[in-house]
Every structure is written in structure tokens, then in C-alpha cells.
Amino acid sequence: MGKGDVKLLGTWPSPYVMRVKIALNLKSVDYEYQEDNLENKSELLLKSNPVYKKIPILLHGGKPICESLIIVQYIDEAWSGIGPSILPSDPYDRAVARFWAAYIDDEFYPARAVNRIVVANGEEAKAAAVKELKDALVLLEEAFLKISGEGKPFFGGDKIGYLDIALGSLLGWLTVTEKTFNVKLFEEATTPRLVSWVDSFCKHPAVKDELPDTHKLSEYAHNVVYPHLKEVAAAAAN
Amino acid sequence: MGENEIDEGLKVYGFSISPFTRKVEMTLNLKGIKYEHIEEDLNNKSSDLLRYNPVHKATPVLLHNGNPLPESLIIMEYIDDTWTDADPIMPPDPYDRAMVRFWANFIDTKLVPAIKVAVLRECEEEEHEKKIEEAKHWVKTIENVLGEKKKFFGGEKIGYLDIAAIWLIGWVPAMQEAAGWELISKEKFPFLSAWTQEMLSHQVVRDNLPHRDPLHAYYVWRLSGFKPELTPVFK
Numbered sequence: 083m084g085k086g087d088v089k090l091l092g093t094w095p096s097p098y099v100m101r102v103k104i105a106l107n108l109k110s111v112d113y114e115y116q117e118d119n120l121e122n123k124s125e126l127l128l129k130s131n132p133v134y135k136k137i138p139i140l141l142h143g144g145k146p147i148c149e150s151l152i153i154v155q156y157i158d159e160a161w162s163g164i165g166p167s168i169l170p171s172d173p174y175d176r177a178v179a180r181f182w183a184a185y186i187d188d189e190f191y192p193a194r195a196v197n198r199i200v201v202a203n204g205e206e207a208k209a210a211a212v213k214e215l216k217d218a219l220v221l222l223e224e225a226f227l228k229i230s231g232e233g234k235p236f237f238g239g240d241k242i243g244y245l246d247i248a249l250g251s252l253l254g255w256l257t258v259t260e261k262t263f264n265v266k267l268f269e270e271a272t273t274p275r276l277v278s279w280v281d282s283f284c285k286h287p288a289v290k291d292e293l294p295d296t297h298k299l300s301e302y303a304h305n306v307v308y309p310h311l312k313e314v315a316a317a318a319a320n
Numbered sequence: 321m322g323e324n325e326i327d328e329g330l331k332v333y334g335f336s337i338s339p340f341t342r343k344v345e346m347t348l349n350l351k352g353i354k355y356e357h358i359e360e361d362l363n364n365k366s367s368d369l370l371r372y373n374p375v376h377k378a379t380p381v382l383l384h385n386g387n388p389l390p391e392s393l394i395i396m397e398y399i400d401d402t403w404t405d406a407d408p409i410m411p412p413d414p415y416d417r418a419m420v421r422f423w424a425n426f427i428d429t430k431l432v433p434a435i436k437v438a439v440l441r442e443c444e445e446e447e448h449e450k451k452i453e454e455a456k457h458w459v460k461t462i463e464n465v466l467g468e469k470k471k472f473f474g475g476e477k478i479g480y481l482d483i484a485a486i487w488l489i490g491w492v493p494a495m496q497e498a499a500g501w502e503l504i505s506k507e508k509f510p511f512l513s514a515w516t517q518e519m520l521s522h523q524v525v526r527d528n529l530p531h532r533d534p535l536h537a538y539y540v541w542r543l544s545g546f547k548p549e550l551t552p553v554f555k
Contacts, residue, residue: 159414173401
């Protein structure tokens, strides 16, 4: 199968696109990447994802698959037997990984935690939003202890897996949050296993070339994302 | 394990009037898997429920050999992966699997909320017409997934997406009846209508839908403007 068979539509700041890239790297899949523009969405984007009009979109043999976690599962199943498996093989472990990945997307980021920090009015509100995010990380630390096994570097155990990808893709944005608001999210005192995990994840061969430039991301956050979030919050308040 | 024995290690902590609980139980019943149902009062959650689902504190939760699992769609795939003797509800092909996961998620996150807003008028009065059009658009979208030819979303047999869509069969009619008008009519949505009849012709589906009266009472209560912070139990 040639490169033309697999195409990824994305945007460079998106952590969701990063998930798909890591999964494709793990399976050594050759693909064509197309940078899309959310201010001026391509025909292909709108045709391939008419329901949500969002990236990432994976096109395999021209057929579109949408939603990053669904795409990652698809990659695991379509290229099963090639490279490492991404989801756990045991049905219960697989279900638990799916549960935490859904938690990460629905509860942790972006809707609740990080956005709340950005739009918070005043120091008290900000501190409360930061605490919410840190509490969620403690929950994920506990999950890590239960899921990964004694002394293992990843949620997936010895190797990187679905949940590592789901959370790890957000690290660039979490770093930007830490720098912007002068907070430390991952700490030895409260999340020691996750602190080591961040290091292991970022060094992984399937990940390291996909890590975003946090400077560029920070600029993008300040110029585009944060103003937009504040606008949305202000409109909702009226 | 004999066919009529309950697997001691299998329990469903549920709230019977909720489609999320019913999706799980329909899956178990379709596969002939026996389990114990424990009814939760959402205003007075059991300590077991809180222990087994500390993150969301919600139903349904499946407890299998002491291992708890929340989230209906995740539970459904777990059941499919674990009880492999029975017919699978997920399609075998990776692309088809991605599609049913996508559409099941669409039903929960986009379709159902849009229908509720339109039928229960949970919006500003001037927005209502727009909300009705939006809801119809999403209903048409899922009808197009079904298409003209297929008996079920799963093809010839009831599958994951059919079960994920049971809200349309078991809950929407009662909601529309309480509201006094039909968003999803037979004329406007003929394929969905045919699918509904096909589904209702199956005993397992009929047995797993809530009774009309408590559901109707619930929607009448919702329509009267009460916010559902405290969910009354309608018998």
C-alpha cells in the first residue's frame, strides 16, 4: 500500500491530531499529512466530517474516520499484527483504558479544567480552577498505579498504549498552561509516577518528533485560543 | 454454567427508566447472559454504586467477578469481547467498527440532546423553530446511516448501533406524546419508522423498554418546567 492510501487532515497545534500521528508511527504507517486551516476549512474536511467539521480526520483508501480516539482504535485494528498493539489485549483492561480516555476527553480537558483557568475572573476563581485540574491529575495518578503495574513506565505497562496516547498528547498544552499561569501541575509530592511517566512518554521514539514547540504553542494560545475562550465565556454569561 | 443459572459474579447496578441502563441489559439479554439487576435510587445512591463508580457516581455499572465497569457503550463492547460464544454485536471489519462507534457517540452527544431541546422546548421561545430544524437535521442524518435497504443498523441482525439507538424507540414516543406533537413522524422519517417496527417485533427489545406510564409521567413533569435536579421515581 502506498503513502497515498493514508492521509491525515490536521492542524499543527491540535493534541488530537498528535494522537493519530503517534498511533500511525507505532504501526510504521506511511501517510500523507495535510495541514488544514480552521478559519477556512478545506472542501475535503467539510466533505469528510460533515457532522462535526473538525480535525483530525484519517482517510484510508479515501474512506474517512473521525474523532481522535475512534481513529486510534481504528489504526490498532486495521494494522493489527503489525507493530505493537495499542489497546490492551485483555477485555477488562481494554474497557478500563477506554473509560479513562473518555474521562480525559469529557472531564479533564478542554471543557472543564484548562478552560476554567483561562476564563476565571480573579485570583480565587483561578486558584479553584487550578485545584480542579490538579485533583484530576491525582485521580489519573491513582489510575496509573492500578493500571500500569509495579514500576512500569507507561499506562500500557512496558510499552506505550492507548491511555498514554490519550493523556500524553495534552502535555504540550498543559506545559503552556503551567507557564502562562505560573503553576506546577505535575508534582513529585502529589503525582510522582506521572512525573516519571511524562519523561518516558516524551522520550518515546513514536512521540518525540511529534512534540509541539511549546513556544509556538504558547504564542498561538495567547493570540488565538485564550481570547476565543474568553469571548465564548463572555457571550455565555450574557 | 447452566443456561438458567445466574453468573454469581455478574451484576448490573442500574436505573431502569434510563436508556443507558437499558442498553446494557438489552445487550446481556440478546446474548442470553444471566445477571442480577440492582435498582438504584438516584436520590439515594447505594454505597456500592459510589464505590464502583467513584468518578461519575452514575448508573449503569457492570460488576463482573468483582471488577466494576461504568459507561454503557464501554460496557457493551466489554460484554461483546468477553462472552464470545454468543453472536457479536460489533461488526468484524475495522472500518465498520469505527463507524458504529462514531454514530453511537453521535447519538448520545448530538442527536439525543437536540431532540430533547426541540421536543421539551428547552430553549428560548424565539430559538425554538431553529432548534426543531436542527433536531430534524440530525434525525435525518442517522436515518441516512440506516438507509433504505437495511433491516437494522447491524444489517440482518440487531447490532451495537441498533442498541445504542433504542432511545428513539423507547423514550422518544413517550416524550412526543407528553409534548403533544411529533418530531419524528412516519411520513418524514420512513426508514427509521420501519426500523422501529422491525426492532419492536423482537421480544428481547420489547422486554427491555420501559413501561409507558412512568415514562409519560416523567416527561409531563419535565415539560411543566421543573429542572431535573431531583429525579422523582415514577412507578
